[in-house]
Amino acid sequence: MDNLPGSPARRGWLQWIDPRGKQGGGWGFLINRLAGLGLTFYLFLHLMVLGKLANGPESYDGFVKLAHHPVVVAGEVLVVLAVLLHGFNGIRILLTSFGIGVARQRLWLVLAGVLALGIGLFFILRMAGVLS
Amino acid sequence: MNDLWKLTVQIKRYKPGRGQWTSTYNIQIHPDEYVLDAVEQIWAYQDRSLVYRHLCHHSTCGACGMRVNHREKLACITRIRDITRAGGTILIEPLRNMPVISDLAVDMGQFFRLLDEIDYDQVQPAGSLPTGKGIRPDKKQPDGIERLVDCLECGLCVSACPAGATSGEYMGPAALAAIQLSSSSGYADMLDLADSEDGAWRCHSAFACTDVCPSNVEPGWRIMDLRKKLIARQLSVMVKKNEVTHG
Numbered sequence: 551m552d553n554l555p556g557s558p559a560r561r562g563w564l565q566w567i568d569p570r571g572k573q574g575g576g577w578g579f580l581i582n583r584l585a586g587l588g589l590t591f592y593l594f595l596h597l598m599v600l601g602k603l604a605n606g607p608e609s610y611d612g613f614v615k616l617a618h619h620p621v622v623v624a625g626e627v628l629v630v631l632a633v634l635l636h637g638f639n640g641i642r643i644l645l646t647s648f649g650i651g652v653a654r655q656r657l658w659l660v661l662a663g664v665l666a667l668g669i670g671l672f673f674i675l676r677m678a679g680v681l682s
Numbered sequence: 683m684n685d686l687w688k689l690t691v692q693i694k695r696y697k698p699g700r701g702q703w704t705s706t707y708n709i710q711i712h713p714d715e716y717v718l719d720a721v722e723q724i725w726a727y728q729d730r731s732l733v734y735r736h737l738c739h740h741s742t743c744g745a746c747g748m749r750v751n752h753r754e755k756l757a758c759i760t761r762i763r764d765i766t767r768a769g770g771t772i773l774i775e776p777l778r779n780m781p782v783i784s785d786l787a788v789d790m791g792q793f794f795r796l797l798d799e800i801d802y803d804q805v806q807p808a809g810s811l812p813t814g815k816g817i818r819p820d821k822k823q824p825d826g827i828e829r830l831v832d833c834l835e836c837g838l839c840v841s842a843c844p845a846g847a848t849s850g851e852y853m854g855p856a857a858l859a860a861i862q863l864s865s866s867s868g869y870a871d872m873l874d875l876a877d878s879e880d881g882a883w884r885c886h887s888a889f890a891c892t893d894v895c896p897s898n899v900e901p902g903w904r905i906m907d908l909r910k911k912l913i914a915r916q917l918s919v920m921v922k923k924n925e926v927t928h929g
Contacts, residue, residue, distance in 0.1 A: 554781040554789060558702050561779045565847035571752035575889030575902070579844055583886075643887045647906050655889060 574655030575646070578639055581659075585636040592629050623677070630673050634666035686710040687768040691720055693732065694775040696782045705729065713763035718746050721757060721774065721786070734786040741896055744836030748786055749775040754838035754894040777841035779854075790837050796857045797835060800872055802864035804831055811863070817900050831863055832897040839891035839901050851880040855891035855901035858882055862904035862911070877912045 566583050602609045616622060642658045645651050651658050675681045691707045707724045718736055725732045737743040739758045746757040751765055751773055766772050780788040808823035811831060839855035846852050858881065861872040876882045885905045892902035 554698075554783065556698055557781040557783070557789075558696050560776065560782060560788070561847050561850070563848050565778065566844055568752075571749075571754075573890070573893045575887070575893065576842075576844070579886055579888035579890075646889065647887050647909070649903060649906055652889065652892070652903055652906075 574657075574659050578642060578655065578659045578662075581635055581663075582639050582643065585632040585639070588628070588632045589636060592632070627670070627674055627677070631666060631670045634669050635663065638662035638665050685712055687713050687762065687766075687770075689720070689762070689766065689769070690771040691724060692771060692773045693721075693724070693786070694773075695732075695785050696776070697731075697784055705732075711762055713761070713768070715762055716758055717748070717750050717755065717760040717762065717765070717772065717774065718757035720762065720772065721748075732786075733784040742834065744834030747777050747836040747838050747841065749777060749841065754842045756834075756836060756838070756896045759896065777837055779840050779843065779846040780837065788837070793837055793840060793854070793856070794835065796853060797860060800857055800860050800864070800875065801868060802831075802860040802872070805829065806831060806863070812898060812900075814898070816898075817903050831860075833860065833863075833899050834897050836896065838894045838896065839899075842890040842894040843885075844888050844890060845884050845886050849880065849884060852884045853881050855885075855905060856899075858885070858908055859891075859899050859901035859904040862908040863899075873912060873915060876908055877915075882908045882912060 567580060569577075569580070572580065599613055602613055617626075639659065639662045642651070642655075642662050645658070646655065672681065687710065689709050689711060691709055693705050693707070694702065695705050696702045707728050709720055709723055709728075711720050711723060718739065721732070721734050722736070725734070734746070734748070734757075736746040736758065738745070741756050741759045744756065748755060748757050750757065750760055752775075754777065757774075762772075774786065776782050776786045777788045780790060780793065783789050805828050807825075808827040808829045809821050809825065810819050811823075811829065812818060813820040813823070833856060835856065837856070839859075840846055843852075843855055846854050853876070858876055861876050864872060882905055885902075887902070887906070889902035891905075892900050895901060
């Protein structure tokens with residue numbers, strides 16, 4: 551359904567991240583897409599860091615020192631949260647794809663979020679040394 | 683007349699050659715009237731250049747689909763008091779994922795052409811269709827009774843679909859739901875149409891179509907059910923091939 555010449559674009563990827571008017575399933579879609587894009591970006595970073603091994607141990611050790619910087623640690627927490635959200639929300643989408651829980655999408659989404667945040671909090675507390 | 687609410691109505695406008703802008707209108711309207719009444723009042727008393735589509739005024743024709751306060755709605759059944767308060771503002775935009783012809787009127791030509799191509803039976807045995815809020819066919823319906831399928835062909839589902847936001851080739855929820863509902867003789871051809879990158883497999887299960895559907899179609903659920911049928915068909919082809927190969 552391409553646009554008429556001169557007609558304003560009424561489609562575009564910005565619709566993915568437009569929160570206005572979204573309901574349960576729409577929020578689930580938005581969360582999964584953002585987490586998925588974030589994890590794809592992380593994968594590239596991860597491969598770049600692993601590529602440092604080819605430059606010798608000093609190069610990699612330099613990165614390991616950088617990994618203790620609070621910004622990198624915060625990024626690590628975000629990656630864990632993204633994995634958990636994408637995973638649990640993915641299970642929700644799998645279930646709804648088989649017609650299970652379609653009428654209670656918001657409840658399932660909240661449950662996926664609570665699980666992801668709960669396990670994420672456990673991970674953060676372990677990182678902080680509160681839990682051993 | 684004291685029952686009238688003063689409202690501000692903002693309408694996203696577009697005219698070929700002039701571009702886009704937002705018009706703001708101040709109106710007085712009874713809260714039990716509908717958004718389409720507000721649009722018609724603006725057209726009748728304030729701005730004759732406003733273009734919009736409407737016909738039946740009772741959610742049968744599906745012509746008055748618009749985005750009202752960022753949600754896809756049939757303007758004729760969207761009551762003023764349900765979406766704003768006295769002194770409030772209503773934002774009205776054309777549907778998305780379809781080209782705008784003028785103001786609130788979008789070009790639904792490709793949408794209708796696709797439904798024509800699918801050529802599903804719009805009158806079917808009552809027992810092959812769901813009733814009320816049900817999803818599955820209501821087989822308790824007596825034989826010999828036929829009725830119209832529920833889809834109004836209003837296009838709200840196409841506008842709300844996030845998968846349709848980035849692919850103009852995607853068949854969209856209404857067409858896929860039509861295939862799932864169909865039992866006509868060309869059903870195998872329709873399944874071929876749906877079993878493609880731009881068919882049932884493009885859907886991302888956001889169920890935005892189901893959220894906005896003003897009728898009893900449940901397009902999201904139907905796309906998922908269609909996928910099950912497509913998988914079953916593929917498996918049956920594989921089994922047959924295996925039987926031929928291994929005797």
